[in-house]
Amino acid sequence: MTLAFSSIRYILSGPSHPGNVGSAARAVKTMGFDDLWLVNPKNANMHQSDEAITLACGANDTLSSIQVADTLEHALAPITLSFALTARPRDLGPPPCDIRQAALQAREHLLNRPDRRVAVVLGCERSGLSNAEVAQCHYVCHIPANPLYSSLNLAQALQLAAWEMRYALIDPSERLPSTPTLQSDPGRQPAPQAAVVALLKHWEEALIAVSFLDPNHPKKLIPRMQYLFNRQHLTQDEVDMLRGVCTAMISSSRLR
Secondary structure (H helix, E strand, C coil): HHHHHHHHEEEECCCHHHHHHHHHHHHHHHHCCCCCCCCCCCCCCCCHHHHHHHHHHHCCCHHCCCEEECCCHHHHHCCEEEEEEEECCCCCCCCCCEEHHHHHHHHHHHCCCCCCCEEEEEEECCCECCCHHCCCCCEEEEEECCCCCCCCCCCHHHHHHHHHHHHHHCCCCCCCCCCCCCCCCCHEEEECHHHHHHHHHHHHHHHHHCCCCCCCCCCHHHHHHHHHHHHHEHHHHHHHHHHHHHHHHHHHHHCC
């Protein structure tokens, strides 16, 4: 984990469902984070419950490292930039931004500054963050969901926030899936020209055998087929497959 990833804290204030805590642990671990805090949870040991462990789906290390605080002030103590994630508009409070803008601000804030810390704060499942909790953060942050139905489960909202943070922090080259190292397969290699020429001759024989090509009046069929084969950059497997088709065509013609 890079230093920037370890500098981002996710805080759940007042969570009441162990399953959401387990799902939250899974969400942050999936995105490469591990700093997850609970503030004044309904049960101080809810992250150790069977339901939380089940829904963590293997993120047990993140689950077991959860820190529990009595107040949001305690959880935010070392934080230098914080975002209150909420769907409710506030008449009074910190300036607003969306989650993508928050992620970009977090990246700039942490760039080459190991002494800085960022936090994303989410409220309880039922009522979200209070005005007093929002007031402790630097920004009010929202997810631009469907305005007609913007309700998100706590863990879902956290997953989206963690994904945006990850996307902002990783190098652009890491945004594409890594290709596993596979043993070289000769069949997938480009076919040599000699193999393509042999295929073309075999193809001509097959077309004659099924009476598709008149050898006395071939017109431009074979040159066109040659252009087609060359344009496709056939692999050795594809050449072998097409030659198998040719063999089957010739064999079928002999049975008629």
